[in-house]
Amino acid sequence: MILPVVAYGHPVLRKECVDVDKDYPELDKLIADMWETMYYTNGVGIAAPQVNRAVRIFVIDTEQIVEGFDEEDRKEFPDEKGIKQTFINARIVETSGEPWAYNEGCLSIPKIREDINRPEHVRLKFVDENFVEHEEDYYGITARVIQHEYDHIDGKLFIDYLPPLKKRLLKKKLEDITKGKVRVDYRMLLPK
Template identity: 35%
Template sequence: MLRPILIHPDPRLKKLADPVTDLSDDLRAVASDMLETMYDAPGIGLAAPQIGLSKRLIVLDCVKAEGEAPRPLAMFNPEVIASSDETSVYEEGCLSIPEIYAEVTRPAEVEVRWMDLDGKENQEVFTGLWATCVQHEIDHLDGKLFIDYLKPLKRQMITRKMVKLKRERAREKA
């Protein structure tokens, strides 16, 4: 089931998400809905706060090559346990900040620990686009958006654009 994606500014996007303490079938269904919503958007990552759910849950799939099998991941309580000193710069976008892109510098490599859909603990080192995406999504769980890495003036400009976009969308629905 497709879920509506919150658009910045929304106070729910700035809150610290709650840890997942009980991996219920309902939460597994939410993860499935989030993957469907992410692919439909289309995007490569989505965090539970973006659909209005304050839980530490993210989904991602950074496979972009034609003909390569998708690799959907659902991560409960993901945390970066190690990151490289080396950094990389990617032009990031966000489903909660549509059609806005900006370069963000992050660690080039991160090791992440999370619980999967079966409740098993996983650990993996991510590089390249995967590293950027997983850090971007974990930021959402901490109430941080990619525009928070930008200079204040640029951030304010983007926020004003999003307020205008939300007004236009509200008018279209009326």
């Protein structure tokens, strides 16, 4: 089922999310709905707070990004394979590498894109949808998408990395999102 995406300003987007266990109610359905919502909205990742659940779950599909690479992208990210994966109860073990800028957007903050600097590598501990434990290293675009979605489960948004002046310049656009004055092709859950 396609779920409404929580809009900027909704308090769930600022909550530090809690871990889940195998007994979390309808966990398989939530994960399936997150995948369906992510693809419907043309996202490459979505975190549980974006569908109004304050739990440490996110899904990403960077295979679709890699498939869409042009020649320049392939030169910049020659080893990028992309992944399609569910992350539950994730914790960052470390980040490293030179921070690099990339133009990010967010389903909860539609029509706003900004260059955000993030480290090129992330090591993550998590369990998958079968509650098998993993500790994996990710690089490049995949590391960036993971860090973006991970921020969601920690109550952070990509705009938090912007300098104060840039945030002030976006204030009106952000207010419009909060009030539902931005048109998107998916349902948004507005703050109350």
